[in-house]
Amino acid sequence: MRVVTWDDGRVSTAASVAVTAPLSGAALRDAYADSLRRLTRGLVQLRDGAVRAGPVALVRFGAPKVTRNAVDWPIEGGLLARGPGGRWRLQASAGRVEASLRGYRPALPRPLYLVTHLQVHQLFTRLFLLQVHGREPAPGPRAPAEERRRSAAVDAALCFTVAGFTGRRRLRRVLAIAVIYHVVCWSTGGRTLGGLVTRQRVVAVVGSRLTPAQSLLRLALLPASWIARRPIHDQIASTEVITD
Incomplete structure (x- = not known):
């Protein structure tokens, strides 16, 4: 399920997936960093407190708060953020992993953001969650x-x-x-x-x-x-x- 809401120029999104095994906040943090790197073949990485494309900080984070079942990054700026504010959170609970963005202020105008940055964000979030879910068990008999x-x-x-x-x-x-x-x-x-x-x-x-x-x-x-x-x-x- 994907949810997108707006409030005074701030966007919030949420998506989740069912999982079969419990995940810690540290495991979610590491899985997200690994997913970004693998999906982009290393072009985009989570390092030095930011999501980076080469030397460019696309989104800068504050120190992450890692708990027993969640990791929470405060957003502090970056090329794609209008300024500080908002949080990016991954949480495992009740057999699901949820990825949520709260109160983020995109740098792009809303019409342009909706058809560019938001689409990329939702795609990468979905792929990350599907990778967390894993390929087994298969959703049906695999075609020869x-x-x-x-x-x-x-x-x-x-x-x-x-x-x-x-x-x-x-x-x-x-x-x-x-x-x-x-x-x-x-x-x-x-x-x-x-x-x-x-x-x-x-x-x-x-x-x-x-x-x-x-x-x-x-x-x-x-x-x-x-x-x-x-x-x-x-x-x-x-x-x-x-x-x-």
Whole structure:
């Protein structure tokens, strides 16, 4: 569940996920730092009291307060913050981990923040929580590799066919159709035409639908999976392909 509220220019968000094992505040702190580093391949890290992209402090924190089941960072500034104020908190309780941002003052104007920074924040928060949840147990029977290839072939043929009906099959047109088609299908029912044919669908590791941003990330990482010959896109986007 994701919640976003505004109060006098300050934004608050909350999202949570079920977990099967208790987590300490120190474990949550370390898991968050590790998640940032792995998701961005080291480009963004939590170090020296800030979330940093190289030498740039995107968000600066005060000293974190680590308790038995939570960690709480006061926000003190940074490139993406208008000034001090607000808190970033991770808490484990009642079989769930919640990530909450309270009273944060974004540097960007609200309309721009809503379509840029907020979307990135929510995506990274979701991916962090899904990684905390873990990939086991799987949300359903995992689709065999051969069936996944069959589904991809059907979807590729469809995109090329639609592009042909709209004019010349230029690569940009095919790519645009593929992006819209996959993001809409994955973030609504999780099933493309290929998925209907092969009786499979894409879900988050908790069994829920993908968000549009998560779908776009998964699609963007597909070439890396083809090169590596392993499902990097599913690992980073915290998704599974299951059979029905």
